[in-house]
Amino acid sequence: MIDKKVQIGDKKFTLGVFNDEGKLLNAVRSLRKKEVNIFDCYTPFPVHHLDKEMGIKRTNLTVIAFICGALGTTTGFSLAYYMNVLDWPMIIGGKPMDVTVFTSFIPIMFELTVLFTAFGMVIAFFTRSSMIHGFKQDILDLRQTDDLMLLAIEVNEDQPISDDEIKSIINNEGALEIRERGQALEVTY
Amino acid sequence: MGHHTITEITEEKYHFNGRSKMIAIVLLVLGLVLAGIGAMQVQNHWNDAQTEEVATEHAEGAHHNETPAEHHGEAAGEHEAGTHDEHGANWMSRVWANLLMNSYYFLLFAVGALFFLAVNYVANAGWATLLKRIAEAMTSYIAVGFVILFAVIVLAKDQFYHWVTYFDQGLAPGDAGYDGILESKSWLLNSTSLYFLIPFIVIVWYGIRMKLRQNSIKEDQEGGLGYFRNSIRWSAGFIFFFAFSFSALSWLVIMSIDAHWYSTMFSVYNFAVTFVTSLSVMMMILLYLKNKGYMEMVSDEVVHDLGKFMFAFCVFWGYIFLGQWLLIWYANLPEETVYFAARLEGIYRPMFFVNIFMCFLLPFLVLMMRNAKRNPLVLLVAGLLILVGHWVDVYLMVMPGVVGDHASIGLLEIGTTLAFAGLFIYIVLNSLSKANLYAKNHPYILESANHDVGP
Numbered sequence: 184m185i186d187k188k189v190q191i192g193d194k195k196f197t198l199g200v201f202n203d204e205g206k207l208l209n210a211v212r213s214l215r216k217k218e219v220n221i222f223d224c225y226t227p228f229p230v231h232h233l234d235k236e237m238g239i240k241r242t243n244l245t246v247i248a249f250i251c252g253a254l255g256t257t258t259g260f261s262l263a264y265y266m267n268v269l270d271w272p273m274i275i276g277g278k279p280m281d282v283t284v285f286t287s288f289i290p291i292m293f294e295l296t297v298l299f300t301a302f303g304m305v306i307a308f309f310t311r312s313s314m315i316h317g318f319k320q321d322i323l324d325l326r327q328t329d330d331l332m333l334l335a336i337e338v339n340e341d342q343p344i345s346d347d348e349i350k351s352i353i354n355n356e357g358a359l360e361i362r363e364r365g366q367a368l369e370v371t372y
Numbered sequence: 373m374g375h376h377t378i379t380e381i382t383e384e385k386y387h388f389n390g391r392s393k394m395i396a397i398v399l400l401v402l403g404l405v406l407a408g409i410g411a412m413q414v415q416n417h418w419n420d421a422q423t424e425e426v427a428t429e430h431a432e433g434a435h436h437n438e439t440p441a442e443h444h445g446e447a448a449g450e451h452e453a454g455t456h457d458e459h460g461a462n463w464m465s466r467v468w469a470n471l472l473m474n475s476y477y478f479l480l481f482a483v484g485a486l487f488f489l490a491v492n493y494v495a496n497a498g499w500a501t502l503l504k505r506i507a508e509a510m511t512s513y514i515a516v517g518f519v520i521l522f523a524v525i526v527l528a529k530d531q532f533y534h535w536v537t538y539f540d541q542g543l544a545p546g547d548a549g550y551d552g553i554l555e556s557k558s559w560l561l562n563s564t565s566l567y568f569l570i571p572f573i574v575i576v577w578y579g580i581r582m583k584l585r586q587n588s589i590k591e592d593q594e595g596g597l598g599y600f601r602n603s604i605r606w607s608a609g610f611i612f613f614f615a616f617s618f619s620a621l622s623w624l625v626i627m628s629i630d631a632h633w634y635s636t637m638f639s640v641y642n643f644a645v646t647f648v649t650s651l652s653v654m655m656m657i658l659l660y661l662k663n664k665g666y667m668e669m670v671s672d673e674v675v676h677d678l679g680k681f682m683f684a685f686c687v688f689w690g691y692i693f694l695g696q697w698l699l700i701w702y703a704n705l706p707e708e709t710v711y712f713a714a715r716l717e718g719i720y721r722p723m724f725f726v727n728i729f730m731c732f733l734l735p736f737l738v739l740m741m742r743n744a745k746r747n748p749l750v751l752l753v754a755g756l757l758i759l760v761g762h763w764v765d766v767y768l769m770v771m772p773g774v775v776g777d778h779a780s781i782g783l784l785e786i787g788t789t790l791a792f793a794g795l796f797i798y799i800v801l802n803s804l805s806k807a808n809l810y811a812k813n814h815p816y817i818l819e820s821a822n823h824d825v826g827p
Binding site: 231 | 694698702703704740742824826
């Protein structure tokens with residue numbers, strides 16, 4: 184379930200640091216033109232079109248949401264039906280004790296749909312993005328949580344162009360600085 | 373894949389040419405002819421049914437001679453429950469009821485479009501700016517639609533509203549037939565409201581519509597932010613006025629058909645119908661224009677967002693429907709259940725469920741998927757479902773009170789609807805061809821052209 188691809192682990196990275204989302208977008212675009220495999224971008228706010236430019240596929244979370252919701256609806260119905268019709272039939276407001284009291288089940292069904300979907304989505308999202316409890320989350324650069332954008336490219340043999348070329352492309356697109364992962368931060372806060 | 377920022381808006385005009393004009397006019401004429409044939413059928417059928425009914429009643433009366441008291445009691449009970457509304461129904465009632473429901477239904481599209489415009493101004497929303505001219509064109513129907521609606525109400529008010537005939541009698545407390553419920557509502561249900569409040573409301577709406585349209589056209593010619601700011605102010609005023617006036621209009625025109633009934637949810641319910649149907653009509657017009665090769669600038673993203681809006685207001689309608697039904701069903705008070713009791717028997721019973729399926733459940737499931745909201749064919753199907761479903765909805769609001777057990781769906785209903793559709797299409801497309809398809813100097817037009825809803 185946990186997506187290994189987004190885990191940082193011990194991988195080696197080239198990092199481009201940007202302070203402008205337009206420059207970041209352009210850098211991603213020119214790297215993708217050379218078919219460089221981009222590991223991830225870290226931005227303090229959502230950047231439009233970035234996911235398309237990075238070539239990220241659409242998430243399947245919505246399918247999970249639908250399944251959770253449908254599960255909640257059926258649970259709500261079964262719960263209300265079992266309790267009010269089968270196990271302990273009760274006359275409330277002179278209403279019949281069979282499935283024609285369906286109307287009074289609707290609030291329960293609705294609430295459980297929302298509850299199941301919400302919980303299901305929270306769990307699924309955190310699991311999928313490896314933010315579930317017990318996982319150590321490495322942060323490549325502390326400033327990615329503040330005001331700077333990070334472009335992370337994994338350094339390995341599969342990249343079509345060499346590391347130096349990648350660095351020069353990032354540099355040409357106007358990166359503030361280019362670092363290797365683990366290099367000491369030279370920041371004065 | 374690559375995204376190109378649009379920096380310039382192309383000028384484009386819709387040509388309301390011979391073929392589209394023909395279709396609209398043919399719809400109108402065909403509808404009128406069908407409605408005429410249907411009306412004659414209804415007249416003949418009505419007379420036959422009337423004689424038959426008298427005969428069976430006589431036979432039954434002879435048969436049940438030994439329990440006259442019980443029979444009498446039932447009749448009295450029915451009378452108190454308020455189902456006597458349709459007692460004076462004749463074949464013309466059905467014709468008038470058709471005219472009322474269709475003129476009201478089609479007016480709702482135009483009013484909803486005006487609300488859409490105003491909301492987008494007030495909320496500073498940019499995504500729908502490319503669709504602005506479609507909404508503006510739709511609002512042009514308010515004038516014609518209202519003239520028809522008002523004429524129908526004035527000409528046939530005693531067919532629809534039994535409170536009109538009741539107040540004509542001028543009964544005092546203690547008189548036979550004195551009706552406390554109707555008397556308590558006399559502050560709203562009176563001829564002043566009918567003759568002055570209804571026109572006042574719609575004239576104010578139309579005035580604001582004219583102002584917004586004028587601003588929009590002038591903005592096209594002159595540019596600048598002044599017209600935009602002015603439109604925001606008028607829109608804010610419109611929304612404030614609309615909240616009260618639309619409620620009053622829906623009470624007067626539709627709810628007072630069942631004048632004994634109490635529901636505080638009814639105006640909200642009508643608003644839900646208004647907004648979801650006008651969004652669907654807007655989607656239909658957009659799909660038609662895109663199919664004809666116009667409005668290339670409107671990206672899938674904008675279509676997707678309009679589809680989301682349709683989906684959202686389907687759910688809103690379902691919520692409001694349940695809000696009205698659930699409380700009435702639970703509390704089980706006679707003055708409230710009378711409305712649903714009339715709609716859960718006879719010909720109306722299947723339609724009641726068809727209504728829920730077509731207006732909520734089916735569009736909810738169809739429009740839920742992301743790809744569905746980006747597929748013109750699916751959107752067309754969903755839009756038709758919603759429009760036909762809400763036609764049934766308005767039918768259920770009007771018919772039980774006016775026509776009662778004699779209602780059915782025949783040539784008359786289909787013909788009247790087609791005629792109104794033809795008229796609506798003609799007026800809206802004609803108005804659409806009068807201005808550019810894009811409000812090119814609107815400050816948010818580029819935002820709309822570059823709109824992106826994300827993955």
